[in-house]
């Protein structure tokens with residue numbers, strides 16, 4: 001088990017890993033330098049015909065539209081709000097977790113326009129108009145997504161704090177034709193997602209099992 005973990009951590013800064021995880025470097029620097037005070041409020045959903053969507057944002061905030069799991073939402077955010085907080089605090093989508101808040105653990109991983117990013121390193125204002133996929137969007141009509149089912153069957157979590165990030169990274173990996181199917185290649189591509197419970201062996205088994213369920217093998 002310790003060997004698995006070491007392999008994950010050692011590969012975290014490899015060129016291949018950096019290529020896969022499209023972390024927004026410039027935004028990350030901006031976040032690091034940003035003041036701690038940040039605010040986000042919900043303005044409404046054009047898809048629900050909310051009437052207050054037309055009201056202007058408060059001074060110092062900017063209105064952005066995020067399409068989250070297929071539904072558009074408008075949020076008023078200060079420029080230093082990170083995408084992770086916009087979702088958790090503005091939309092109450094708390095499935096995406098805040099671990100390190102510094103781009104080091106992968107707990108905050110979600111998909112933006114199909115690419116996996118660390119949402120703690122990316123400013124919400126840079127995602128106006130983007131398509132966001134979070135763990136809440138995996139289940140459909142009461143049916144678990146094949147990845148969720150695989151994590152369940154393979155016992156691929158203990159405390160579960162890292163699990164949503166693991167699954168969203170896995171989803172991106174399984175959809176990326178440039179990433180090989182071997183265990184070693186999956187380990188490397190998943191290396192930015194840390195599991196403090198050390199469930200790496202089971203997580204790998206779940207990803208490979210989901211590959212078969214999704215027909216991506």
Ligand code: FES
Nearest residue numbers: 099100101106120
């Ligand atoms: S919370 Fe974003 S990488 Fe750890």
Ligand code: FES
Nearest residue numbers: 158160195196197
């Ligand atoms: S299951 Fe606990 S951190 Fe991964």
